Amino acid sequence: MRKHIFNAGPCKLSDSLLKNSAEAVLEFNGLGQSLIEISHRSKDFQAVMDETVDLMKEVLSIPEGYSVLFLGGGASLQFAMIPYNFMKSKSFYVNTGTWSSKAIKEAKMWGEVVEVSSKDKNFTYYPKGFEIPNDVDYVHITTNNTISGTEIFEDLDVKAPLIADMSSDFLSRPVDVSKYDMIYGGAQKNLGPAGVTFIIIKNEMLDKVVDDRQIPTMLQYGIHIDKGSMFNTPPVFNIFAVRETLKWVKAMGGVKAMEKLAKDRAELLYNAIDNSNMFVSPIVKEDRSRMNIVFVMKDEYKEKEADFIAFAGERNCVGIKGHRSVGGFRASTYNASTIEDVQALVGAMKDFEAKNA
């Protein structure tokens, strides 16, 4: 039996991705070879790459003038590559938790980082209405905070180039890409298996690369745009899997349909939390993530947290243990999660509470 998977990433993926990827690994396109045995420069793989890029542009309505890249190194390499390429001396970061803190650490190597942060309340809200100095090289935000469980649902209007880490809410709602100069993330949540990084970058950003800095070739965006993500051997299996996700999203009705599902799943689970006498959400209501639903037990039940994780496991709900830095629970409900998955968890919560409260 397939479990109700709430892992934070790697995480639940669509059945069509699993099935089609498994088949392609055994034999691809009737070639008598596996997908992972053929050259990345073969016409069969080039067709996969081209279709994946085209589907990204179609599914997210990416305007003209942007490039789509699939590289290695994870979102974490982007934390370093972004300031290496674009930070002359000053940047602006919205610090909403662990991942943005890591991004800030890399940027500080290149000068001053002006920061607005929700650290004062343990990252339980998303900062709003902040002033951005006029002279920053770019603004960096993390749209969904996988660990703290907050999310921003609007596309900000800012003067400086806007760069967003969308690792954990990519494709979960329509995004006005024209407001961003770069969007990036690790694939291992809504897009596919771990091992590939997606980057959507406005070509004009190449004019903003710091010109008096020597940048290693592998870390130059211009090279990867020129070479169509084939400067070195790309993660071929992962790109194939991303294509399968994009086909699935399209068949499901696109990002609008993904947004509706995300809202429905999140509402079901947050309602169960808010109506419970045992569980509670520490996150400010309007900033609650639809992707990573963080909750804890009220103080009087704290010692029962491990028991609940075991109880949920008996109901086939896996992956709900909170991140070690936050504790409690985190149910990650990415695009491939179903209402039935969430219903199973809500059922376990109610039954556990009836027995133990």
Ligand code: PMP
């Ligand atoms: N940003 C966010 C929001 C994340 O959730 C993660 C990973 N969970 C990262 C960055 C780091 O991604 P990677 O492991 O691909 O480097």
